[in-house]
Amino acid sequence: MSPRSEDLARLVGDDDRDTAAQRLRDAYATGHLTHEEMEERLDQVLTARTHGDLAAPLASLPDEDAGTTSTIGAATGRIKRRGAWRVPRSLKVESAFGKVRLDLSKAIIEHPVVDIELQVGTGRAKITVPRDAIVELDGLHTGLKDARYTPRRPARPGGPKIRITGTMGLGRLKINHARR
Known part of the structure; x- marks a missing residue:
């Protein structure tokens, strides 16, 4: 096409x-x-x-690696990623009733921009981003509760940009920067 x-x-x-x-x-x-x-x-x-x-x-480059997009899903229970996990370029997180916990502070982030799409029903979500990350929430729609995030000035230039989009139904999204 x-x-x-x-x-x-x-x-x-x-x-x-x-x-x-x-x-x-x-x-x-x-x-x-x-x-x-x-x-x-x-x-x-x-x-x-x-x-x-x-x-x-x-034009003549091979198509982008399909491995740059991942989906994590659970109807109930917890979705948790922490430690030195490899963050894809695009991550979709789907949870109907559970809790979502993504810790990117020690994660391997190879892309200058990471898109995280949240599709969360009634559960809560907490995302910890690297200290020097820049977070954008422009594409996020919240239901009853607003997202809780206080932007911080990056400690050094060149940190990843984390773009969070999607829908938070009845739960709350909380975003923190890592302390170190």
Whole structure:
């Protein structure tokens, strides 16, 4: 399926450029590009203004790894991830009645942007993000209770951006930054 012309004309943001640059680095690391090809295409990505400008340097790359998207689900009970677990580029968490606990503070985060989609019914969710993470909640819809999050100034630049979307039914979402 080819992209529509209005999609190609949309302006790109830093997140789009970061994602495209990561795809180029991944293609280079797996031998799909030479160093010179990666450098040339990286220049094109960094100066791209529209999605159409991004299409050319990414055109011959292999499709993104399907392993960059994961779903965790449970009707009841707990969903818990902590320690040194590998965080996918896109994570969908589905829980009808249980509690969700995601601790990203010691997790392996290989992507500059991580999308977490929450589909939580009546349970609570708590997410601990790295100290230098930037959190966006623009796409999150809450039911009875609002999400509890106090943004903090990143300790150092370059931390991951964690975008949280989805729906919290009757439960509450609480987000904390790791202390260390």
